[in-house]
Amino acid sequence: MAGHGTHTLSTAGGSPVTGASVLGYGNGTAKGGSPRARVAAYKVCWPAVDGSGGGCFDADILASFEAAIKDGVDVLSVSLGGATFDYMGDGIALGAFHAISHGISVVTSAGNDGPSPGSVTNVAPWLITVGASTMDREFPSFVLFGGNRLEGQSLSTAFLPKNKLFPFIRSLDAAAANSSRSEADLCLMGSLDPKKVKGKIVVCIRGGNARVEKGEAVRLAGGEGMILANDPTTGDETIADAHVLPATHITYSDGLKLLSYLNSTKSPQGSLTHPFTxxxxxxxxxxxxxxxxxxxxxxxxxxxxxxxxxxxxxxxxYTNASSPTGLDFDKRRIPFNSDSGTSMSCPHVAGVVGLLRAVHRKWSPAAIKSAIMTTAMLSDNTGEPIKNASLAAGDPFVFGSGHIWPNQAVDPGLVYDLSATDYLNFLCGLGYTSAQVSTFSPYKCPQDPPSPLDLNYPSITVPNLDGKVTVTRKLKNVGAAGSYRASVQSPSGVTVAVKPEVLAFGKVGEEKQFQVSISETKRHRLPRDTYVFGSLVWSDGRHHVRSPITVKAKL
Structure with missing residues (x-):
């Protein structure tokens, strides 16, 4: 009843709808990644009853996979996740394996626990795991004070009068008698003193509770508006929310400027502009x-x-059964909503997978995944490398192979293909027994299973480099006949050699194997606790089949 499924399903396969907007913002034609696709929804998450028992349980998740297989779907968009479990106890990994065994691609969310390293979930190699990034559409609302103009984001329909200034106050300086300054700093419900807040614009810090709930705390205390400032962990990422009062969300760096003004000014004041698209x-x-x-x-x-x-x-x-914020105090109902999370990025990729399946009916899930990964973008719309939320250089642990580029994925030239048997051998290579692997599918592990490093994955990761290692990959031609030459950008402190350096393909479906040798350079020792990044590109002059290379030395 939360609108999550409606939002994600329409993102993946919604039909075109003109005049779509969120409270008047972003007006235009909305459509899913695979418009006019036939869609099916499988409910696996349930609300709590009497405060307990809610959640997304493996029994329901596995049942949904089996139902989807029976229904003959082409792609599954799974905007679910949690803690990373052993493969044998991971309902999504188990169910997804059965799906890919039937030729069904499974796309999943990477999780919303960033920017902590190692927080990614849904890590099975047969899944397409998707991170979240911004787009080039914003909803600016500016903070005006002392000759300054700071850009924030908002979908608020409540406006402050133009050409009128309001007193500013930092929320921690307006703590209620029964609340701590740290609680007030986050604008937790009931933490603000109405005598100090009434008639003012309150500066709240992100974290601890829902962003829109902070505004409700300010509104209930009599505040005229709210400025939500990021903390260091959320950096320059700002989100447009349907706030319940005039409000805007600013970056960490701009928050520091604003707080400096508050701390250095006897009677700080300013205003907020109306949001726009x-x-x-x-x-x-x-x-x-x-x-x-x-x-x-x-x-x-x-x-x-x-x-x-x-x-x-x-x-x-969006659903009419819930408000745009999903908070109990919010009684608004709207047909379209703006939402953020890897739950939202996952169906974008599922929609692209649907388009690729329509064009390439015989491609395996692994081939489709390879096409999406090896053609992904690494640059933003300024021509610079994609950055993290603090606008520092990103890396493959943040964005994987890059940002999806659907038009390029239709014609990748070459793909790294895999079968269900390859994934079973991968599990054997991790040390699982035949009995354990048979949890996925009845199987007897080979006596000498391949190394996990040799799984024919579209990226290359060596987490424990001890001097030198050689990994094997195989490329399948899905385009015209031609020759591809390898080019390498070696990670810092690492030497990468590819053999052979040229692969010649004479027909569609032909496969060629190659080896990549990775070794520490003799001139300077690779750091023991730090990953370094590079890339391998195979090109025929028109196609550029790129794989990130990620290396860390053995401790």
């Missing part, structure tokens, strides 16, 4: 702070997330 904002995309990051805590030989896609302030269809 702005297209073509720069830089975009950059990574959302909440997007969970690598390395893969369960199988570090597999880079996760795989790619990133739009997951901030995404407009899609």
């Amino acid at each position: 702005n297209l073509g904002s720069k830089p975009a995309p950059f990574m959302a702070a909440f997007s969970s990051q690598g390395p893969n805590s369960l199988t570090p030989e597999i880079l996760k997330p795989d790619v990133t896609a739009p997951g901030v302030s995404v407009i899609a269809a």
Whole structure:
């Protein structure tokens, strides 16, 4: 009843709808990634009863996978996740394996526990795991004070009068008698003193409770408006919310400027401008702070997330059974809503998978995944490398292979293909017994299973380099006949050699194997506790089949 499923399903496969907007913002034609696709929904999450028992249980998740297989779907969009479990106890990994065994691609969320390293979830190699990044559409609302103009984001329909200034106060300076300053700093419900807040614009710090709930705390205390400032962990990521009072959300760096003004001014005052829709904002995309990051805590030989896609302030269809904020005090109902999370980026990729399946009916789930990964973008709309939420340089643990580029994925030239048997051998190579692997499918492990490093994955990760290692990969031609030459950007302190350096393909479906040797350079020792990044690109002059290379030396 929360609108999550409606929002994600319409993002993946919604039909075109003209005049879609959120409270008048972002007006235009909304459509899913695979418009006019036939869609099916499987309910696996349930609300709590009497305060307990709610959640998404493996029994329901597994039942939904089996139902989808029976129904003959082509792609599953799974905007679910939690703590990373052993593969044998992971309902999503188990169910997804059965799906890919039937030719069904499974796309999942990377999680919303960023920017902590190693927080990524849904790490099985047969899943397409998606991080979240911004898009070039924003909803600016500016903070005006002392000759300054700070850009924030908002979807508030409550406005302050123009040409009128209001007193500013930091929320921690307005703590109620029964609340701590730290509680007031976060604008927790009931933490603010109405005598100190009434008639003022209150500056609250992000974290601890829902963003819109902070505004409700300010409104109930008699405040005229709210400025939500990021903390260091959320950096420059701002989100447009349907606030219940005039409000805007500013970056950490701008928050420091504002707080400096408050601390240095006897009677600080200012105002907030009305939000509006702005297209073509720069830089975009950059990574959302909440997007969970690598390395893969369960199988570090597999880079996760795989790619990133739009997951901030995404407009899609919504339920009338819940408010746009999902908070009990919010009684508004709207047909479209803006939401953020890797739950929102996941169906973007699922929609792309649907399009690829329509064009390439015989491609395996692994081939489709490879096409999306090896054609992904690494640059934003300013031509600079994609950045993290603090606008510092990102890396593959943040965005995987890069930001999806659907038009390029239709014609990747070459793909790294895999079968269900390859994934079973991967599990055998991790040390699982035949009995354990048979949890996925009846199987007897080979006497000498392949190394996890040799799984034919579209990225290369060596988490424990001890001098030198050689990994094997195989490429399948899905385009015209031609020759591809390898080019390498070696990670710092690492030497990478590819053999052979040229692969010649004479027909569609032909496969060629190659080896990549990775070794520490003799001139300077690789740091023992730090990953370094590079890339391998195979190109025929028109196609550029790119794989990130991620290396850390053995401790």
